[in-house]
Amino acid sequence: MRKIIVVGSGIIGLSCAAFLALEGKKVQVITRNPEEATSWVAGGMLAPFSEGLEEELFNFSYQSLREYPEFIRFLMEASGHHVDFREGGIYRIVLEGEEKLIDLGKLYKKKGHRVEFVEPKEELNLSKEVVSIIHYGEEGWVDAEMLMDSLLFALQRMNVEFVVDEITRAVMADEEVKEIIGIKSVYRGDFYLFAPGAWTKGIFDLPVYPLKGQALKARGVLLPRVHYSTISYLIPRTGYLYIGATSEDVGFLGGVSLEGLKKLSEGALRIVPRLSGASITDMVFGYRPATPDGKPIFEAGENYLVLTGHHRNGILHAPLTAKLALDYLRGSSNKFLETFSKDRFLKKT
Numbered sequence: 001m002r003k004i005i006v007v008g009s010g011i012i013g014l015s016c017a018a019f020l021a022l023e024g025k026k027v028q029v030i031t032r033n034p035e036e037a038t039s040w041v042a043g044g045m046l047a048p049f050s051e052g053l054e055e056e057l058f059n060f061s062y063q064s065l066r067e068y069p070e071f072i073r074f075l076m077e078a079s080g081h082h083v084d085f086r087e088g089g090i091y092r093i094v095l096e097g098e099e100k101l102i103d104l105g106k107l108y109k110k111k112g113h114r115v116e117f118v119e120p121k122e123e124l125n126l127s128k129e130v131v132s133i134i135h136y137g138e139e140g141w142v143d144a145e146m147l148m149d150s151l152l153f154a155l156q157r158m159n160v161e162f163v164v165d166e167i168t169r170a171v172m173a174d175e176e177v178k179e180i181i182g183i184k185s186v187y188r189g190d191f192y193l194f195a196p197g198a199w200t201k202g203i204f205d206l207p208v209y210p211l212k213g214q215a216l217k218a219r220g221v222l223l224p225r226v227h228y229s230t231i232s233y234l235i236p237r238t239g240y241l242y243i244g245a246t247s248e249d250v251g252f253l254g255g256v257s258l259e260g261l262k263k264l265s266e267g268a269l270r271i272v273p274r275l276s277g278a279s280i281t282d283m284v285f286g287y288r289p290a291t292p293d294g295k296p297i298f299e300a301g302e303n304y305l306v307l308t309g310h311h312r313n314g315i316l317h318a319p320l321t322a323k324l325a326l327d328y329l330r331g332s333s334n335k336f337l338e339t340f341s342k343d344r345f346l347k348k349t
């Protein structure tokens, strides 16, 4: 195979490009704007338990979580760039009225996962609203900005070519992509991999839509690990705390809002009151690639793959999605291509 074209430079496109370049493939990444990818602003939690995922989505997410240590090791070596990656678990905060979460924790524990229940009074920072803490010991988190930087460094070292252009159409015939049309040029490859995130509808008729998320960065309180609650989550990063996130069905409306700031601040203070003295250093926003059932959407053709719709968990899903792309190019099948096939949205007659 001579040339693979990857459309999109978020975590999904770049991870696939890295795995394919490692195999010795000639890879070209075409992206409209390297800075607009949602992946730059993600919290980076690797949290299939805290997210309460179920069935196939849990299985896919959990398998990807298991791939993470090796994924980070590979990237740091390939890029020469450090990535903050923390294992050792996330605290799932349980608030009054959320006792059902404890049953879920018990269920995961019964299935053999590392789950502990911690008394809130053992944690100095927490408010009285917190009635319990579930420590999901297998979860972790990664600094998504460092991860993206590292991918870009690695790809440059592996001589992957970057082109800035917006793809407006994929010309198809007989289930194959013949060429892709950009604003600046027409591109042809031997295989095409599309990872356009929330902007998928600009190229393919798939039910992916943007779900905006705002998050803020603050300095002041150091936490030992992620505190994930239903009203906000607090992620310790080197030098600051990442506080996420809103979830807004407002299309591609840009910018950060006073309402977003209020919601994030109130949510964080209800979990850790001591944050009242923290200073805000930045506020960010991005667009989750959401789908009607909250699961990824994969489309596999003769000479192309569309890998999209990773919604709230694209950072978590990156290593397994890239592996899936690699398997497909090697000619071996992967059950998750079927599980998350776009065919589930075809109208039954």
Ligand SMILES: Cc1cc2nc3c(=O)[nH]c(=O)nc-3n(C[C@H](O)[C@H](O)[C@H](O)COP(=O)(O)OP(=O)(O)OC[C@H]3O[C@@H](n4cnc5c(N)ncnc54)[C@H](O)[C@@H]3O)c2cc1C
Pocket (backbone or CB within 6 Å): 007, 008, 009, 010, 011, 012, 013, 030, 031, 032, 033, 034, 035, 036, 037, 038, 039, 040, 041, 042, 043, 044, 045, 046, 165, 166, 167, 168, 195, 196, 197, 198, 199, 200, 202, 203, 212, 213, 214, 215, 244, 245, 246, 285, 286, 287, 288, 289, 308, 309, 310, 311, 312, 313, 314, 315, 316, 317
């Ligand atoms: C506030 C917030 C917090 C989050 N926290 C987490 C978290 O803790 N853990 C987690 O796992 N996930 C998290 N997510 C979700 C995660 O960020 C996304 O699932 C993930 O970034 C999607 O990656 P992607 O590569 O599919 O898309 P993106 O990162 O958005 O990249 C898409 C790329 O495609 C390019 N593109 C689009 N259309 C075209 C076109 N026509 N031509 C050329 N290029 C094109 C864009 O320019 C962009 O580079 C969070 C999201 C938000 C908003």
